[in-house]
Amino acid sequence: MGNHCEGGEVPGQTFDRMLGFLKKPVVVTAEINLSLVALTVVGLMSRLWGLSYPRAVVFDEVYYGQFVSLYMKRIFFVDDSGPPLGHMLLALGGYLGGFDGNFLWNRIGAEYSTNVPVCSLRFLPALAGALCIPLAYQILVELRFSHCAALGAALLILLENSLITQSRFMLLESILIFFILLAVLSYLKFYNLQRHSSFSGRWWFWLLLSGVACSCAVGVKYMGLFTYMLLLVIAGLHFWHMLGDQNLSNVSLVCHFLARGLTLLIIPVATYLSFFYVHLTLLYRSGPHDQIMTSAFQASLEGGLARITQGQPLEVAYGSQITLRNVLGKPMQCWLHSHTNTYPIRYENGRGSSHQQQVTCYPFKDVNNWWIVKDPGMQQLVVSNPPRPVRHGHIVQLVHGITTRYLNTHDVAAPLSPHSQEVSCYIDYNISMPAQNLWRVEIVNRESDTDVWKTILSEVRFVHVNTSAVLKLSGASLPEWGYRQLEVVGEKLSKGYHQSMVWNVEEHRYGKSQEQKEREVELHSPTRMDISKNLSFMAKFTELQWKILTLKNEDTEHKYSSSALDWITMDTNIAYWLHPTSGAQIHLLGNVCTWASANVAAVVYTCLSLWYLIRRRRKIYDIPEDAWQLWVSAGQICVGGWVVNYLPFFLMEKTLFLYHYLPALTFQILLIPIVLQHLSDHLCRSLLSKSMFSALTVAWFSSVCFAYRTFSPVTYGEPLSVAELKDLRWKDSWNILIRKQGH
């Protein structure tokens, strides 16, 4: 960073120039900003020093670690916490360190076995965390603040305990912050080149880097989206100002617009897609989260369902033996099921039932999940030759394979959802309750009205012919008499499309047995198939992305969860790790002094801006115009960055932790030197007050250093005595673990 190599050879010039090196010696002048280099080195030291300590699972490593292991074993998984780039980068560390994935990530504090390359697993986040320091420096320089202010920003980031803690473990926030800062920096570089050298190579480079860094940030965590949006808005504003520039021709404006659209919209989307492409290419084996995905997706993975479905007949025909899976997959994946038990004559609440055979949805593979598609006009239960495929709109009967009873529904209230109809397998009790077992097949994702019902691919609704009720999974689980299986009902008031009413064929074979005995044997035997199906990448991507976004984990309570309001004042901390015997512990705990000053800076910035704005409205100009422009653009980035990365958390309903605040905090810290320099430049008029101010700043900075020193034991996990630990508990709400002494 910061090494500008200039001179040497300028490419693309005439032959004459190319031979110029014969006349003049080749000179490389390198301008090295030594303070920047020094900062980087110190930063690397602060983040990388003793990286493999503690050699135990620290906090969320227990969570991310399992994904690293799955990457190593190429096993497919779904993580609802975010897109795959972050996980992949962590896995890259493991790959470079030669990790074989064999570690049981089950508890925080567990010792790592010798096959886990702790250092390389933690290296990438730490490196990203360290590089944030020169990035902060550069951002302030590009915002046209002084070297001194830039140095201050870098030092504040360097001495921020919470950022250090978060960088030193296998966690994603430091990578996220790195990409966010990189995106901001490259956008600023691009913007500053704008005036003099539009469309130059460097201009394109920084613009492109900004777009790519944005999509990397989004790819690590969805939080990155906030900064991306901020940059888009700022880019939009800048372009809006360009529109007003009469010196630019319409054509060049269109070119500018297209260049921005390409680099800030299209390329990020493409990059984002490529993360998923790599993710899906890497993970090709079936694994623990298969059942969340549709049958088609599962069939594309090696092992698991694919082993069963490989080579099934594609088109469902009359006489086909099928299992029907509910598409919703909530509360769990399940298949349409029936068994010989009947509905109880009276339910506990006194309502009556039809006392016919139960139809449920069963979450496990079972021979009772098999159904036979029958043509109502014919008796036979085998596939004719050639097979007659079932199409959209056809009327079928569904025969339960083992009991040979017909799927039926009628105007009897369902056991748990009395507003819907009961679904049963019909038993004729001769009580003037006729069979109503005709169902119309409606293929939801059909392309035309003559579409054939296909295995796995077709999503089908079964509409009851007599009552137009739709076969639906209600999601409730039946009481003891129904073996806690899930209730299936006929929904009378079907209000549009919902996945709980849609089913797809998962296992499928053409039935050949005429006799029931033979058929039972056939149903018990595994299916044999002859074609394989492969989903396109886009189909897989859409499904996986949708699942990631909609998968809802149960609201988990956590000891260290906090509310967004606690973060500003740092009323909360997170204990990351505790040594089993000594008092050594690691906490996510910020530099108190920096946090307080950052808050003050934000307040001062807001008040001063309002004051200037109102005064400017009355045509009173307190500061020169260019200083005002600097002030505004710095605020756009720093205050804007803080706001977009912080306020949305008030609307979120998920479990929140202190580390969610770190990206916002980074922006807020950048604001401190900006405000300080502004105060010293424009409000301290006399020399005396300027030197007073500098002295105060130095005093304040030493207090930052002091706070860093004080809390560094819990940042780096140095052993501490009980008394020392008690001294560190500056706030009552902090949860510092103090072991009870024996006496």
Add this chain to the structure above:
Amino acid sequence: SMPAAGGGRAGSGPLRQRGARRPQGAPPVSALASRAPAGWRAALGLVTLLSFASRFHRLPEPPHVCWDETHFGKMGSYYINRTFFFDVHPPLGKMLIGLAGYLSGYDGTFPFQKPGDRYEQHNYMGMRGFCAFLGSCLVPFAYLTVLELSKSLPAALLTAFILIFDTGCITLSQYILLDPILMFFLMGAVLSMVKCNSCADRPFSASWWLWLSLTGVNLAGAMGVKFVGLFVVLLVGLNTIYNLWDLLGNLSLSLVMFGKHFLARVLCLILLPLTLYVAMFAVHFAVLNKSGPGDGFFSSAFQSQLIGNNLHNVSIPEHLAYGSVVTMKNLRMAGGYLHSHWHLYPEGVGARQQQVTAYLHKDLNNLWIIKKHDSDTADLLDSSSPVEFVRHGDIIRLEHKETSRNLHSHQHEAPLTRKHFQVTGYGINGTGDSNDFWRIEVVGRRAGKLIKVLRSKIRLTHVATGCILGSSGKTLPKWGWEQVEVTCTPYVKETPNSLWNFEDHINPKLPNISLDVLKPSFVEILLESHMVMIRGNSGLKPKDNEVTSKPWHWPINYQGLRFSGVNETDYRVYLLGNPVVWWLNLFTIGLYLLIAISTAVVLKRGVQLTSEHKGELSRVVLRGGGQVALGWLLHYLPFFMMGRVLYFHHYFPAMLFSSMLTGKYWMLGEGEAETRTENCAVLDGHFNSSHSFYLFHPLSYGMIGPMASDPSSPMAGLRWMDSWEF
């Protein structure tokens, strides 16, 4: 009467200056725009008449409870019977329904149990008529607003006809619902705001004050009906900030004058609505003074105010002492009393000890005796010994009065919330072990303070494990008599789940005081009821397997709402917008965005235009249209972020704005060269909307007979979208 429209519109400074620079013999465009169109009064009369006719037509049909009438009609009855109830919306709308019912002679005896119940002899027309009246006012309000914004009679007429002929607006206005009331105040606020903007050139005149304060009054009304009223408050707020910013930039205005402007707005738009809003709550609590179904949602202190509640007019000892017999109520909404009974946890659920649950009803098994942790309290009950009060931070034991077992917890997992610890009753005749010790703490107090009945929020910390006694809110299975689970949570968090208060308190040695002393102040009641409402609102979550309406469905009129009737023989009413109108609205929004963006770009690029054109473009397209489009956005976009259950009818406030935009926009070119084609288009618009209204009117006015999917139905062929179900 209609204030004369001046040249300066909407109070924008630079534009006004531009307008002032306009030469006297201005081109016809501005001349037309600055005059109030002739005949606007007659047109107003016409649209009002049509509006009332369409809303009151077949109002008594169907004579049974439709859709949400079951809620709001019931709540109206509660006001008439003065019974306390709880609802997630603020009280104004239901109070007005109750008032309308009361004035029209409804006696509040109809139970409104479920949709489809027949009204029989009960007088429901007063309430429906009131809602229909307010719903009818929307049309003239929209007409006047558009007239004011665009100064164009055809534009205003188009808006009015769109609304008159919209089947959705008619249906929504014909029943006992909150929506017509909400939309009345909302449109009232918009109209007054627009009128007030027109008076900007005559600040502090009588009409200016009138419209400004009317805006405030309507804002209070909108907020008082539903919290959705907040969006119109935002709209008015943004408009006010814009105006003030404009005034600030006007250097001819002294700061003192600016201060006056500022204070006038604070007075009319903040203080006045706030006072009215608080006042309607005061009326609400004054009217509802009898115990009813809503009691359980509120705190014990509040319940003591309600006639008929068991806490009303009782007198109990104020401070807790050792030996007292008490009941403890969980502070979560509808939280139960700490309860135990002679039944053990079943095999496999933690330790096989006596169950401890939370129970919502009053029962002898809710009684607990407070004892010291180290000594038995038998001697304390002896009348000769001195009274010893329980203090914040004390370590106590709670003995269940009926079974003489101690409240106990240990490191077994709780029955339902696996991460918490199980709470049991343990010991024989009050003798247990050290796991029976609990530290009693009052939230926000220091050590040594006494503990008050009802008022103190209590936390019970288990001494041995450090966990906190709480109620998870989950219902136990049959073995637990479907009571609510009580656990000991190791997560030290301040939530109402883990807070309790003492409700009953028996101690013969202490003097009783009347609960009136503990009466909560009005401010406390106000805050409490808001907390309860907000929690109730966010509690309305859709279930996983339920089909719900999505915000993107709404503008395309994707799916309606069944108001009444399902089968062929039923009298069916279906809430669905007039598709022609709605799709025209949708199209206009798209077109408006396109035009607004291109206009803005053209102005920014400084394309050579006459200043006249420039002023006109920015005034009509950006300022006036922007205001309406902003209203649409504010009433629509927030729904995308809401987690609660949404319904189609939530879109109707936004639909009002989009109809105004349609009316306004289609008249943009009016007065220019293509007057004739424009007029044709407009006539076409009128014709289309009225014709489609003729086609679809059975949706609102009711239909009997075969469903539309049946070819013999009169509505056959009108199911243009598969998702419509009529």
